[in-house]
Amino acid sequence: MRPPTAPAKKPRRRPAKPGSADRNTMIQLLERIRSDRAAAGEVLPPRAARLLEFSRVTDQMARHCRNARAAESLRARRPFTDSAAIAFRHTLADELRAEGQQNNWPPLMNLDDGLALLEMPAPVRYEGSDLVHLASVAEQLDALRDHFLARRERCPVWGEAAVQMATFQGVSAAIRRALDPDGYIVDGASALLARLRRSVAGQERAVRQEVNAAMSRARGQGWTTGEEVTLRGDRFCIPLRSGQRQRVDGIVHDRSSTGATLFVEPAGVVRLSNQLTETRLEIAAEEARILFELNRAVEQARAALQEAAQVMLQVDEVRAHLLWSLEVGGQRPQLQAAGGLRVSGGRHPLLMEALGDGDLRKGRTRVVPLELEIPARSRALVISGPNAGGKSVALKTVGVFCLLAQCGWDVPGRQDTRLPLITRLLVDLGDDQSIAQALSSFSAHLGNLAAFLREAGPSTLVLCDEIGSGTDPHEGTALAFSVLEAMDYDEEGLKPLYTFRVGDPGTSHAFDIAERMGLPTELLRRAREMAGEERVQIEQLLSDLDRRAGEVARQQHELQLALDGNRARKQELDTRLKELDKERRRSLEGARREADQLLKEGRRAIEAAVREIKNEQAGKRVVKAAHNRLRQVDGKLRRRLAPEDEIPPEARTVELKVGMRVRIPHLNLLGRLSEVRGNKVVAQAEGLRLSLGREAVIPLSEDGRQLEAPQQEISQREARPPDASSAREKPAPAVGGWAWQGDAPQVGHELDLRGETGADGWERLDRMIDRAIPSGLEVITVIHGFGTGRLRDYLYERLKRDSRVADFGEAGQGRGGAGATRIILKG
Numbered sequence: 001m002r003p004p005t006a007p008a009k010k011p012r013r014r015p016a017k018p019g020s021a022d023r024n025t026m027i028q029l030l031e032r033i034r035s036d037r038a039a040a041g042e043v044l045p046p047r048a049a050r051l052l053e054f055s056r057v058t059d060q061m062a063r064h065c066r067n068a069r070a071a072e073s074l075r076a077r078r079p080f081t082d083s084a085a086i087a088f089r090h091t092l093a094d095e096l097r098a099e100g101q102q103n104n105w106p107p108l109m110n111l112d113d114g115l116a117l118l119e120m121p122a123p124v125r126y127e128g129s130d131l132v133h134l135a136s137v138a139e140q141l142d143a144l145r146d147h148f149l150a151r152r153e154r155c156p157v158w159g160e161a162a163v164q165m166a167t168f169q170g171v172s173a174a175i176r177r178a179l180d181p182d183g184y185i186v187d188g189a190s191a192l193l194a195r196l197r198r199s200v201a202g203q204e205r206a207v208r209q210e211v212n213a214a215m216s217r218a219r220g221q222g223w224t225t226g227e228e229v230t231l232r233g234d235r236f237c238i239p240l241r242s243g244q245r246q247r248v249d250g251i252v253h254d255r256s257s258t259g260a261t262l263f264v265e266p267a268g269v270v271r272l273s274n275q276l277t278e279t280r281l282e283i284a285a286e287e288a289r290i291l292f293e294l295n296r297a298v299e300q301a302r303a304a305l306q307e308a309a310q311v312m313l314q315v316d317e318v319r320a321h322l323l324w325s326l327e328v329g330g331q332r333p334q335l336q337a338a339g340g341l342r343v344s345g346g347r348h349p350l351l352m353e354a355l356g357d358g359d360l361r362k363g364r365t366r367v368v369p370l371e372l373e374i375p376a377r378s379r380a381l382v383i384s385g386p387n388a389g390g391k392s393v394a395l396k397t398v399g400v401f402c403l404l405a406q407c408g409w410d411v412p413g414r415q416d417t418r419l420p421l422i423t424r425l426l427v428d429l430g431d432d433q434s435i436a437q438a439l440s441s442f443s444a445h446l447g448n449l450a451a452f453l454r455e456a457g458p459s460t461l462v463l464c465d466e467i468g469s470g471t472d473p474h475e476g477t478a479l480a481f482s483v484l485e486a487m488d489y490d491e492e493g494l495k496p497l498y499t500f501r502v503g504d505p506g507t508s509h510a511f512d513i514a515e516r517m518g519l520p521t522e523l524l525r526r527a528r529e530m531a532g533e534e535r536v537q538i539e540q541l542l543s544d545l546d547r548r549a550g551e552v553a554r555q556q557h558e559l560q561l562a563l564d565g566n567r568a569r570k571q572e573l574d575t576r577l578k579e580l581d582k583e584r585r586r587s588l589e590g591a592r593r594e595a596d597q598l599l600k601e602g603r604r605a606i607e608a609a610v611r612e613i614k615n616e617q618a619g620k621r622v623v624k625a626a627h628n629r630l631r632q633v634d635g636k637l638r639r640r641l642a643p644e645d646e647i648p649p650e651a652r653t654v655e656l657k658v659g660m661r662v663r664i665p666h667l668n669l670l671g672r673l674s675e676v677r678g679n680k681v682v683a684q685a686e687g688l689r690l691s692l693g694r695e696a697v698i699p700l701s702e703d704g705r706q707l708e709a710p711q712q713e714i715s716q717r718e719a720r721p722p723d724a725s726s727a728r729e730k731p732a733p734a735v736g737g738w739a740w741q742g743d744a745p746q747v748g749h750e751l752d753l754r755g756e757t758g759a760d761g762w763e764r765l766d767r768m769i770d771r772a773i774p775s776g777l778e779v780i781t782v783i784h785g786f787g788t789g790r791l792r793d794y795l796y797e798r799l800k801r802d803s804r805v806a807d808f809g810e811a812g813q814g815r816g817g818a819g820a821t822r823i824i825l826k827g
Contacts, residue, residue, distance in 0.1 A: 065320045080407065106315050113133060132175060168301060238266065345369040347412040664697055680693060782820065
């Protein structure tokens with residue numbers, strides 16, 4: 001076998017070495033982003049990332065990754081400070097987003113096992129199954145490359161990366177030619193291997209014939225203690241009485257426990273067996289050479305495969321972000337170097353998940369969006385509101401949105417969300433008091449603020465929760481200088497609604513929350529008295545105002561959702577109507593073409609019959625032949641127009657009897673039954689005594705005619721006789737489960753391959769397809785059983801590449817299910 005040419009040697013597609021001038025553009029850009037990512041670690045200190053729970057947000061995205069390595073890379077993403085890097089990520093996402101909107105995502109596969117194989121330290125010797133897996137990886141990488149090459153206008157960046165990717169058709173084709181789907185070397189891997197394996201088959205037959213002849217002679221002379229040839233190791237032996245040892249020249253391989261029987265390999269068999277062993281050794285050497293050549297081809301392409309795999313991992317990562325964005329209703333925010341911040345319709349992704357808003361495409365939402373703005377002229381914003389009213393969530397939402405935007409990702413908000421490009425994010429959330437360090441809550445907050453003042457720069461975003469808390473309220477208020485804002489609050493459920501409202505005073509709802517937490521009613525009544533009646537009335541008025549404003553907002557939100565839903569449904573219905581109209585037109589056109597073709601065929605047949613009758617002056621033989629031709633045309637038309645659920649009535653099971661001739665398909669042997677015991681039978685075949693299940697044998701008449709179909713559902717369509725060329729093939733089950741042996745066998749719909757190997761099964765199916773197409777059959781059924789699935793997988797791989805096959809799949813309930821395959825042939 002000639003060693004396959006490594007794809008890396010092709011000039012235009014050779015993956016360049018690091019640092020070379022024609023380095024893959026995609027890899028260059030990815031490396032630049034990785035270096036920017038390392039520098040951007042300062043943007044998000046570990047403490048800030050922990051307080052904002054940013055890793056949980058990236059976990060949401062990572063669930064959509066096909067590959068563990070893509071998920072790991074996505075989780076490791078940190079915000080970029082270079083606007084060019086962010087713009088590049090936007091370009092990658094936009095090009096894939098357009099493909100996804102047309103439901104035309106690039107082909108992906110799980111590369112984890114493949115990369116593990118490619119990264120094994122050299123020297124490495126891949127087994128057959130490893131090579132088959134690497135062939136699948138190479139084919140999928142080629143499919144990804146072809147996908148982007150065909151879309152270079154719509155996806156210029158990904159298309160440029162595809163241009164510079166290597167192609168691996170040589171490697172994958174060499175592996176596919178040499179190995180079957182399970183990694184076993186096929187006969188066609190080399191001419192020498194095919195010849196040696198054919199020779200082995202002939203030598204095995206010669207060994208069986210020789211040992212059977214020796215057994216017959218010894219049995220006739222009464223020298224044996226048994227009726228059957230036995231195996232000792234891999235050598236065929238006959239059981240001789242110990243006193244008759246000198247009667248047969250050969251090698252003694254074993255003796256019975258009583259010593260009465262010697263197991264002798266006759267001398268003629270020894271010579272043939274030695275030849276067989278030598279041939280098998282030659283086969284092993286040729287198989288080792290083939291695997292060596294395949295390993296060398298993979299080794300030459302290994303670097304290019306790894307580099308192409310990195311491109312697929314990047315596709316996986318970008319696709320995961322886009323799928324997450326669809327779930328949370330994400331939009332790309334506006335990023336600006338300086339001036340102002342606006343969160344429009346913002347929803348924290350973790351809050352959405354907690355409240356069950358995991359997929360906004362399903363129309364569910366319980367999170368009321370956040371509206372928050374810091375004008376360009378302002379430097380700070382102080383948020384006030386009720387206890388447990390969502391102030392901390394608002395801060396976290398702002399922080400998470402800034403991080404998402406600078407990672408090049410969408411945010412769960414509207415398009416008019418506007419965020420600053422920051423170089424540092426400082427966060428103080430929660431209570432950092434420490435007994436060991438003698439720090440109170442107030443001291444801990446002040447320590448963080450002092451650190452922020454030292455670290456903050458012109459493009460720093462600082463998020464502080466409860467600034468100035470833990471001390472006297474007046475003094476704490478003096479530490480916070482800005483405009484007071486308020487948060488909406490669900491007073492019935494005592495849960496925050498997270499709708500930010502500017503300019504309205506807020507209430508603390510302290511008494512309501514205390515009541516909800518279980519404080520005694522008498523204690524709360526006394527607390528309200530001490531707070532003063534006027535204070536309570538003001539609180540009540542503010543609560544009523546909040547409640548009414550919230551009701552109006554909810555009604556507006558529901559109306560907007562209904563309006564949006566109606567628009568979406570109208571658009572969907574319009575699209576569906578257009579599709580139905582196109583389908584109707586296609587169906588009518590197809591029906592017209594089919595009808596025209598049928599009419600033309602019928603007209604030609606009638607005209608030919610009339611001409612023949614006229615030319616031959618209507619002799620009986622000529623008239624009969626013309627009638628037969630017309631009946632054939634009529635049968636073909638009826639088959640095309642017949643309903644597919646028509647099942648022929650013939651399906652019978654023959655009772656097995658001792659002495660009956662049988663065929664054993666999985667051993668390709670003919671024999672006779674010597675015993676019948678319920679579902680078990682014993683057959684004598686070519687000197688062997690075989691104990692088999694009832695389903696393993698097919699009864700034959702004395703002239704070799706098959707008497708029943710295999711025990712499966714009968715196929716659904718009628719058959720017609722094959723052409724003369726098929727008469728030389730093996731008999732196959734015909735209509736209703738009957739088959740005939742002779743000069744003109746019928747072509748059946750059903751082929752039983754249970755017990756066959758992949759190559760032998762395909763050889764029989766290949767012959768059946770050759771016979772079926774000229775016979776007018778359109779559907780055939782192959783019975784392969786369940787078993788390990790290897791036979792089915794082998795047949796599926798061959799059927800995928802067979803130009804004679806229009807479609808194939810499981811036979812369906814009542815027709816064998818997953819144990820049978822229904823094949824539709826091209827006309």
